Amino acid sequence: MFRFLDTTLRDGEQTPGVSLTPEQKLEIATALSDIGIDVIEAGTAVASEGEKEAIRLISDAGLAAECCTYVRARRDDIDSAADCGVDSVHLVVPVSDLHITKKLGKDREAVYDMAMDAVSYAKERGLIVELSGEDASRADIDYLSNLFRDGVSAGADRLCFCDTVGLLTPERTAEIIPRVCHAPLSIHCHNDLGLALANTLTALNSGATCAHVTVNGLGERAGNTPFEEVVMALERLYNYDTGIKKEKIYPLSTLVSRYTRVPLATNKPIVGAMAFTHESGIHAHGLMKDSSTYEPLSPELVGRKRRIVLGKHSGSASVKSALNELGYKPNDKQLNEIVRRIKEIGDRGVRVTDADVMAVADAVMLLECRPVIEMKQFTIVSGNKIIPTASVTMKVNGQEITGAATGAGPVDAALRILQESVSVVGDIRLEEYHVDAITGGTDAVVDVTVKLNRDGRVITSRGARSDIIEASVEAVVSGMNRLLRSENENRSTDSD
Incomplete structure (x- = not known):
């Protein structure tokens, strides 16, 4: 049975600009465990106090998944990990001559000794050890094989082959992986040249038993192997039962996207907006x-x-x-x-x-659309050290309603008060909000598209103005009017 180690909370969080709170990390970890991930790499314990707090929260949460943390071949790293209560460590040592000499300023023998000492010490601390070769795809394979074999003798439970800068090809992967499988082997790929998925699948077909993945393919530079793509490729193309609760893939993807603030590429496989959209x-x-x-x-x-x-x-x-x-x-x-x-x-x-x-x-069809909502006026107050506030007066089914709301910004405030004002006739939620500039310059026309939901009925609507607030209000009011039309309204005609 193939296993999955998810490193969204460690390698994924190293995506430039991404920073998760301990509470957000715990929520994502819980979702990862619920979907069927075997091992969660929760972070790097020595990185910061906030990182330690997050790792402790996850390790104490009683999740079904194993809690792991990244460590270097240093005893203080291992102590920090053990003190956080994790189950295992992802013990990473540089194995290419480039990394050994240029990054560490050492030689192969010194790195070998560091690795053996760290494995033995981590076992003394009661930890499961996954010994990982950094930049393994550029390493001397005989050196890597010896280090892995002796690492297992020193107590390593698992091994990991890291394609740190995405230079593997499927052909090279198929050649190398069988030579280093001295224990259960993980494959950890980066997507710099777009081959992370192909190399991961090839490694699993060549003797590896675990895939390192991130949700949405997050990670440094071009990211890591995307979890959702590996799962569905195995299931659909190889008829392999991964044990993953596939129906939870998209909710997990959107949760991670929301907390990391990294939007999903429109054409991303499986989870992108256009993956199941047709015109x-x-x-x-x-x-x-x-x-x-x-x-x-x-x-x-x-x-x-x-x-x-x-x-x-x-x-x-x-x-x-x-x-x-x-x-x-x-x-x-x-x-x-x-x-x-x-x-x-x-x-x-x-x-x-x-x-x-x-x-x-x-x-x-010569049908009359009787507006449920008629906008009388709306006012926005916003500026330096002023909480953005929107006030509106509108008629809803002939009843005049006046109200005000604050928001994170002027657009947010305007949309909040619109939703509050129509609550007397229906609960309408804003599910998506998208802005495009149609023309350039400071007087650019903006095209706002919204997706609104009322009791499971979803509708998209659009507004185009030079003022983004006016465009937003136009889009939402138009969509609300369409949603609030009588469901018994006759929309057929007998005329030819």
């Missing part, structure tokens, strides 16, 4: 007949949902499906006109939102 008419038409036509795996498998977006590539089948989901029943003539107008919007380089589709459908 092309041919693709969408095929998906409606059989989802496997244009999807390698079901989005529900990883805790996601499929999404069909409309634009200039959309065909009548996907537009009709979207309209039906929004409650519209156009006849064939109306459908053709709606498709034509949607393509026109897409041709202008503008993303087509649900609110756009509904507005087009209303116009073509």
Whole structure:
């Protein structure tokens, strides 16, 4: 059975600009344990007092996963780790001549002696030891093999081969890994040249039994091997049961993205926004007949949902499906006109939102959209040493409501008071907020797209203005009006 050591909280946190609080680390560690990770590398105990606190919190949490910490071949590092109550140490020693001479200023014999002493001392402290060769892909393999073999004799429980700067190829991986498997071996890859996943899978196929991974592929430079990609490649391509609770992959991914403030690449496999999003008419038409036509795996498998977006590539089948989901029943003539107008919007380089589709459908089908919300006025107060505050007066179903709210910024304050003001007719949550600049310069037009949720019904809406607050308010109010329309409203027509 392959195992997973997740180093999101150590190597992943070394992503420039990322800094997690002890409480955030504990929440992520709990999610990692719940999803089925075997070992959690919780951090580096000697890094700071905050890091020690986080490691203690995780080690004392009673998680099913083994709690591990990174240590150098130094007794004080090992003491710090043991004092935090961890189960194991990831004991890293440089093994390439480049690292040995340039970084440490030592020779091979000195590093060998340091490694043997550290392994023996860590075992004396009652720790499980994973002896790891840093920059192993540039090391002399005979030297590395001897160090690993003797490390096991000194008490190391596991070994780890580190491709520290991502220079392995799958062919080289297949050649090297069998030569260093003197104990259960982990593979630790970096993605500098985009081969981390391929090298990790090759190593597992060549004798390694554990993959070092990070959620979303976080890590220094181009990151580490992405956890979600290894799991789904093993499951889907090799029919291997990883034991991971796959339906929790996307919630875990978004949790890590939120706390690290590292957004997911739009086209990232498995967890990116476009991984299960389709626009092309041919693709969408095929998906409606059989989802496997244009999807390698079901989005529900990883805790996601499929999404069909409309634009200039959309065909009548996907537009009709979207309209039906929004409650519209156009006849064939109306459908053709709606498709034509949607393509026109897409041709202008503008993303087509649900609110756009509904507005087009209303116009073509001669349906009246009676606004539930009518904005009378809104005011924003913000500035140096002033808490951003928004006040609004609006009519909601004919009832005039005035209120105010503060926020982290002027846009946040405005959106908060809008949500509070419509609570009398429905609980509407803002799920996503995205801003694009359409034109350049200080008077740039901004395009704000929002995703709103009311009782599980989700709608996207858009606002475009030169003022970001006005664009945001326009997008939210438009979306809210569409969400709050009567569910019994007749959106079909008998006319041809």
